[in-house]
Amino acid sequence: MLNTILSGDFPRSRLLTIxxxxxxxxxxxxxxxxxxxxxxxxxxKICYFxxxxxxxxxxxxxxxxxxxxxxxxxxxxAYGVAIALNNMGASWGAVLLGTIxxxxxxxxxxxxxxxFSLRVKALFFAMVTLAVASAFAVLASQMSWLTGGEDGLSxxxxxxxxxxxxxxxxxxxxxRMNGRIxxxxxxxxxxxxxxxxxxxxxxxxxGRVLQSIRENDFRSEALGFQAVIYRSLASCLGALMAALAGxxxxxxxxxxxxxxxxxxxxxxxxxxxxxIGGMGSLYGSVLGATxxxxxQNYLQNLMGAVSDATAALPLxxxxxxxxxxxxxxxxxxxxxxxFFPTGIVGRLRSSS
Amino acid sequence: MATSEATSSAVxxxxxxDRLKGQAPALVVILIALLPIALMDLSTWLVLTLAxxxxxxxxxxxxxxxxxxxxxxxVLNFGHGAFISFGAFLAxxxxxxLTPWMxxxxxxxxxxxxxxxxxxxxAMAGALGYVFERVLIMPVYGNHLKQILITMGGLIIxxxxxxxxxxxxxxxxxxxxxxxxxxxxxDVTFEKYRLIAVIIGLLVFAVLSLILSRTKIGLLIxxxxxxxxxxxxxxxRIRRLFIGVFIAGSALAGLGGVMWALxxxxxxxxxxxxxxxxxxxxxxxxxxxxxxxxFVGAVLVGLVANYAGFLAPKVALVSNIALMVIVLMWRPxxxxxxxxx
Numbered sequence: 138m139l140n141t142i143l144s145g146d147f148p149r150s151r152l153l154t155i156x157x158x159x160x161x162x163x164x165x166x167x168x169x170x171x172x173x174x175x176x177x178x179x180x181x182k183i184c185y186f187x188x189x190x191x192x193x194x195x196x197x198x199x200x201x202x203x204x205x206x207x208x209x210x211x212x213x214x215a216y217g218v219a220i221a222l223n224n225m226g227a228s229w230g231a232v233l234l235g236t237i238x239x240x241x242x243x244x245x246x247x248x249x250x251x252x253f254s255l256r257v258k259a260l261f262f263a264m265v266t267l268a269v270a271s272a273f274a275v276l277a278s279q280m281s282w283l284t285g286g287e288d289g290l291s292x293x294x295x296x297x298x299x300x301x302x303x304x305x306x307x308x309x310x311x312x313r314m315n316g317r318i319x320x321x322x323x324x325x326x327x328x329x330x331x332x333x334x335x336x337x338x339x340x341x342x343x344g345r346v347l348q349s350i351r352e353n354d355f356r357s358e359a360l361g362f363q364a365v366i367y368r369s370l371a372s373c374l375g376a377l378m379a380a381l382a383g384x385x386x387x388x389x390x391x392x393x394x395x396x397x398x399x400x401x402x403x404x405x406x407x408x409x410x411x412x413i414g415g416m417g418s419l420y421g422s423v424l425g426a427t428x429x430x431x432x433q434n435y436l437q438n439l440m441g442a443v444s445d446a447t448a449a450l451p452l453x454x455x456x457x458x459x460x461x462x463x464x465x466x467x468x469x470x471x472x473x474x475x476f477f478p479t480g481i482v483g484r485l486r487s488s489s
Numbered sequence: 490m491a492t493s494e495a496t497s498s499a500v501x502x503x504x505x506x507d508r509l510k511g512q513a514p515a516l517v518v519i520l521i522a523l524l525p526i527a528l529m530d531l532s533t534w535l536v537l538t539l540a541x542x543x544x545x546x547x548x549x550x551x552x553x554x555x556x557x558x559x560x561x562x563x564v565l566n567f568g569h570g571a572f573i574s575f576g577a578f579l580a581x582x583x584x585x586x587l588t589p590w591m592x593x594x595x596x597x598x599x600x601x602x603x604x605x606x607x608x609x610x611x612a613m614a615g616a617l618g619y620v621f622e623r624v625l626i627m628p629v630y631g632n633h634l635k636q637i638l639i640t641m642g643g644l645i646i647x648x649x650x651x652x653x654x655x656x657x658x659x660x661x662x663x664x665x666x667x668x669x670x671x672x673x674x675x676d677v678t679f680e681k682y683r684l685i686a687v688i689i690g691l692l693v694f695a696v697l698s699l700i701l702s703r704t705k706i707g708l709l710i711x712x713x714x715x716x717x718x719x720x721x722x723x724x725x726r727i728r729r730l731f732i733g734v735f736i737a738g739s740a741l742a743g744l745g746g747v748m749w750a751l752x753x754x755x756x757x758x759x760x761x762x763x764x765x766x767x768x769x770x771x772x773x774x775x776x777x778x779x780x781x782x783x784f785v786g787a788v789l790v791g792l793v794a795n796y797a798g799f800l801a802p803k804v805a806l807v808s809n810i811a812l813m814v815i816v817l818m819w820r821p822x823x824x825x826x827x828x829x830x
Contacts, residue, residue: 203637253814259633260565261777264769265813271766272810279803401762405645412638456653464649471642474635475628 144340150485160427168318169310181321183430184328185385190410190422191335192378198416199339200371201351203263206270210376212398214239214383219393222292229295236384247376251369274399289394324385336419347371409470415480424481436462514824525796532677537795543683545791546690551745552768552783554738560714560778562731567640570761571647576610576743577750578655583609591665599665610747611740618739651758659757694784714778770809774816776823
């Protein structure tokens with residue numbers, strides 16, 4: 138049973154298993170374990186970022202292609218739903234239409250970029266995707282009649298997902314059961330299913346081909362697997378999943394703008410999450426996303442304390458300024474690429 | 490009789506076409522520069538062309554080191570943008586205390602503020618390049634995936650360090666008084682700074698070309714780009730050569746950063762990353778590893794961006810992507826492909 142659900146890909150480390158179970162339980166019961174709007178938002182963000190990061194790992198860790206346009210697909214999904222909801226009003230039809238259009242667009246764009254530039258070296262693909270993604274971000278902020286420009290779009294979602302909707306009159310375990318809980322469980326369950334689907338994909342024969350291309354594309358071609366086709370398929374799948382993550386983000390945030398979906402900062406975040414968590418293992422993206430988003434939201438408090446404690450010293454308080462958390466994650470990123478390229482997951486697995 | 494004439498004319502035209510084929514990229518640039526005349530009046534065209542050339546030259550200065558490093562060592566440094574930002578911030582740090590000199594109505598005082606700023610920016614960007622190469626890139630030679638990740642990590646750290654050192658806010662910067670304003674030629678007004686940028690860019694290109702084509706070092710670099718193993722087999726240490734090129738390239742990126750900052754009249758921590766998008770497009774168009782290609786690509790990008798910005802403002806940045814796509818469909822290896830790749 139469990140074997141089928143996890144597609145035979147177990148964590149293979151006792152500590153990792155425990156951590157994953159803790160994360161799963163925390164997310165599954167987040168509204169009751171960590172009541173409050175902010176912690177619920179953090180939990181929802183972790184959910185859709187797990188999908189986003191896992192879909193990136195599908196490309197980077199499993200297939201060995203470096204794309205810098207993953208936020209673009211995230212944004213396409215988010216904007217698809219946002220534009221549909223904004224123009225058609227808050228209905229499930231709009232959500233469905235926006236999702237379908239967004240997914241189609243994402244796959245087509247990924248396919249075009251892939252067929253166009255995946256036949257050559259990894260470096261080349263990275264540069265092309267960077268250029269395309271930045272152009273897309275400019276385009277999105279220019280077409281303000283459609284996308285709301287720099288301000289983005291605020292829209293209302295179907296009523297069942299809003300705080301105004303009452304699931305039941307009484308409180309359950311001291312938590313008010315309103316539409317936000319419904320929205321959270323929508324995000325959580327869809328993310329969970331998508332994660333399992335990706336686990337299925339990477340552990341299928343198709344996934345094995347992707348890994349063989351990562352290890353040695355020349356030999357895989359000799360075995361009859363055309364690298365460019367498989368790479369394009371992987372990047373389309375990655376784009377599709379990223380767009381779905383975007384849909385979830387758009388539904389949860391009820392706002393879509395360039396800063397939350399398209400900016401290069403998010404691309405950097407995704408890279409950090411994948412590498413710190415562990416490339417080439419989807420569980421790594423769970424760890425990476427969880428650690429990173431917790432750090433993003435709570436490490437700042439800790440750093441603020443350090444910064445205050447060292448206020449007398451020169452430069453040190455600046456280095457530990459709450460806004461400098463990215464600096465330390467950057468250092469951690471470089472160190473992990475050098476010393477444990479398989480990330481936390483690889484480390485845990487090898488030590489067991 | 491008639492047939493023989495036809496054949497002879499065919500013989501005569503064939504070499505001409507062949508000769509033209511070699512020059513095709515240059516011809517395309519000229520064509521692209523001349524076409525927009527039809528769509529705008531002459532003075533606008535002159536102004537836009539100068540602006541495009543100035544932009545192209547600055548990008549060329551920033552990109553030249555990157556493309557050479559790639560050609561020589563197969564290393565693509567995504568952190569190159571850090572040198573650009575660092576150069577700009579260091580120069581600002583030198584120039585801001587010297588504001589009275591910058592505002593003085595004297596060329597010499599202006600230069601007395603500007604030249605040390607450029608020197609410091611280039612020297613420190615070069616030094617940073619050395620550290621970057623030794624610490625970050627050297628352990629990951631030959632592994633593209635890790636190179637991209639490591640250099641991206643380096644970029645994040647460098648950008649954050651800039652914020653630590655100079656604060657998160659953007660710093661406004663004024664050009665030296667001599668370089669402010671514009672001059673009039675006929676009935677066309679040209680911005681002075683743009684002209685200066687073009688002159689500096691041409692100088693850098695000339696010096697680079699001379700070094701590459703006339704000196705022993707240049708010979709070794711070109712040979713290294715073509716076939717590094719052979720150069721090593723002949724007894725030259727290509728690693729040392731590479732570090733030299735890397736430092737020089739970083740210093741040039743620093744210079745480019747100063748010029749870009751003065752052009753935009755503002756410095757921000759992520760300016761390097763913003764420019765890097767253009768830099769990447771330029772070296773892809775030019776052909777990875779080729780300095781001439783980089784120059785032609787930069788001019789193309791600068792011109793197209795400015796013409797497009799005037800004719801259809803909304804598609805200005807997208808125009809560069811379109812340019813890249815078209816060039817790559819025509820020549821998948823870029824305008825001036827380097828033999829090895």
